[in-house]
Amino acid sequence: MQSDPEAIRKSIRTYGIVGGLLLVFTAITVGVNQFHLAVPLAITVALIIATTKGSMVAAIFMHLSHEKKWIYGALLLTVVFFIVLLFVPLATVSDTIGTPTHVAAPAEGH
């Protein structure tokens, strides 16, 4: 983290510019929504813009563009667990525990 006063003054200007860009991206997100795109395309566009905005917040406001390796390590681990978490619902589809694998034919004569 910088402590040089001039560098900090410069970073305040950067925060203002990034804030302005985030507002522009928000306007684009709402504007694109007016075109009533097909759902898969709308989801793709909206998530690309949201990811761009999120990256800007993380990199500039949260200073992740120049952090220590311990923090990158902790975040890398978080990303790995987050991806695993996103795929946990798949287990509800592939889980066959308790589901009969074959059904016995009904006995005759009863």
Next chain:
Amino acid sequence: MEIPYTVEQRPDTGLANGKLGIWLFLASEVMLFGALFSTYILLRVGAIEWPHGELSVKLGAINTVILICSSVTMVVAWAKLKLNDFAKGRLYVIVTVVLAAVFLVNKYFEYAEHFAKGEGPWHSTFFAIYFTLTGLHGLHIVGGIVVMLYLAGPGAGLWKRNPEQYTNRVEYTGLYWHFVDLVWIFLFPVLYLL
């Protein structure tokens, strides 16, 4: 008893303890919201049809603008403190609190309108996940307001005793606040637009 490494960096991590602590906390928050986003995807993919246009895009967009502005004021508050300008640093923290309060007032009107129409969490799967996600996010806003009010009020005395530690506290609160903003950046398109 003096708590070590509140300002100076630990030789092994190169970080003050609070910095690593807040990032580990944010990592747990990623998992919390991640679980709910995962739930949202599961519910949406499994639904026969998903409602559109149930929420006010205008109010959602206004709240997005408010949170982005509050993120800027929070990071500027930290920068002003780094420049030894306590008065402006505290002022920007207070502005952040005001913006956060406006966000909650907007949310109150939004919730009130839905409840008046009988659209509570029991109404549909969409409203159930909407209230769960935005309610949890709203609780995080309240938590942020409490901490920032402490920093601007009774906690501000630390500036006189240990300005660097106070600046670090504002930085850590800012990291939390930017995370809350970041979550909303994803919630807005997912719930209001798609």
